[in-house]
Amino acid sequence: MNTTTKFAGFTLGLAAVFGIALGAGAVLGPEPAEPDTHDANAHGAPAPAADQLPGGLMATESGYTLRLDSPQAPAAADVPVRFRILDNTGQPVTRYTRAHDKDLHLIVVRRDMAAFQHVHPVLDSTGTWSVPLNLSRAGDYRVFADFTPEGGENLTLGSDLRVAGNYDARPLPAPATTATVGDYTVTLNGTVTPGAASKVTLSVNRNGKPVTDLQPYLGAYGHLVALRAADLAYLHVHPEGEPGDGVTPPGPGITFFVTAPSAGDYRLFLDFQHEGVVRTAEFTVSVGTNEAAPSAPAHAPEPAQPGHGH
Numbered sequence: 229m230n231t232t233t234k235f236a237g238f239t240l241g242l243a244a245v246f247g248i249a250l251g252a253g254a255v256l257g258p259e260p261a262e263p264d265t266h267d268a269n270a271h272g273a274p275a276p277a278a279d280q281l282p283g284g285l286m287a288t289e290s291g292y293t294l295r296l297d298s299p300q301a302p303a304a305a306d307v308p309v310r311f312r313i314l315d316n317t318g319q320p321v322t323r324y325t326r327a328h329d330k331d332l333h334l335i336v337v338r339r340d341m342a343a344f345q346h347v348h349p350v351l352d353s354t355g356t357w358s359v360p361l362n363l364s365r366a367g368d369y370r371v372f373a374d375f376t377p378e379g380g381e382n383l384t385l386g387s388d389l390r391v392a393g394n395y396d397a398r399p400l401p402a403p404a405t406t407a408t409v410g411d412y413t414v415t416l417n418g419t420v421t422p423g424a425a426s427k428v429t430l431s432v433n434r435n436g437k438p439v440t441d442l443q444p445y446l447g448a449y450g451h452l453v454a455l456r457a458a459d460l461a462y463l464h465v466h467p468e469g470e471p472g473d474g475v476t477p478p479g480p481g482i483t484f485f486v487t488a489p490s491a492g493d494y495r496l497f498l499d500f501q502h503e504g505v506v507r508t509a510e511f512t513v514s515v516g517t518n519e520a521a522p523s524a525p526a527h528a529p530e531p532a533q534p535g536h537g538h
Contacts (some may be wrong), residue, residue, distance in 0.1 A: 289323075289385060292315060292380075292385065293314040293317035295313075298310045301391050302366055303366045303393040313332075313375065319355075324351075324375055327382065334374075335388070336371050336372075338365065340399075344508065345361060345362065357373075371388070372385070372386050373386075377478065386412075408509075411435050412433065413432075414509035419432070428485075431481045433480060434502070439480050440477070440479045442478045443501040445499060445501040445506055448471065451499040452467075455495050459488070468483045490515075493514050494513045495510065
């Protein structure tokens with residue numbers, strides 16, 4: 229990703245911008261608010277325009293296509309998945325502009341969001357990407373490829389992957405402002421308002437003590453993905469600042485500036501690295517309601533699956 233406010237959704241023609249209420253909720257307005265002084269990311273790129281169609285809706289966009297070698301896969305813990313990014317002539321793209329330490333980020337999530345993976349495939353000389361995935365849990369998955377072709381703009385393309393077997397669908401966990409992963413607790417604070425890049429901070433504690441020595445991961449102290457429960461609309465952001473800039477501390481708080489497009493329940497996945505291990509804290513956030521989110525911790529996510537790709 230090369231902007232902290234990149235959003236990709238799944239509804240054609242979606243152009244409204246909404247506010248995420250983290251904790252207390254927010255009331256939506258029909259008109260986008262004027263941009264504030266944070267309407268740009270830490271690298272100087274502007275936030276997406278309110279009338280910009282989101283990416284990730286389709287497998288093809290702006291002349292590029294995400295083509296999975298197969299739309300089906302067996303249920304297994306280590307399944308090789310291959311795909312290509314094709315240009316408008318049907319040729320595989322082999323040259324990319326690196327963003328956040330990688331040429332391409334692949335986000336894979338089951339549609340009930342009970343299984344999430346953020347991985348980094350390997351590109352061969354023919355333009356084919358490959359990566360092993362943990363697909364031991366059957367069901368329908370959404371695959372997002374987030375990349376910037378050389379000389380082009382950043383894109384997020386999406387495609388479906390069906391994994392054979394009995395689908396053990398899970399209900400979405402209840403909204404909460406804290407999440408636990410092992411002996412770490414992550415607390416989410418902030419409100420996202422319509423039409424502006426709004427400040428959200430996620431603070432990491434371990435056994436009740438602030439973590440002040442987070443390690444860089446993908447060029448930042450944290451990496452956040454958010455998915456809307458209704459349709460898996462995709463929001464991918466990075467935090468304000470970067471390691472070594474003399475301003476951004478290595479914890480406990482990781483600050484993001486977020487812009488997003490509609491009400492509903494969202495699932496947030498925060499990757500952070502400490503003591504050489506990348507962990508993922510998961511939240512459910514209810515957006516666009518007047519109800520306060522409960523302060524009790526969400527249930528801990530299941531242990532990380534092999535092939536998480538960090």
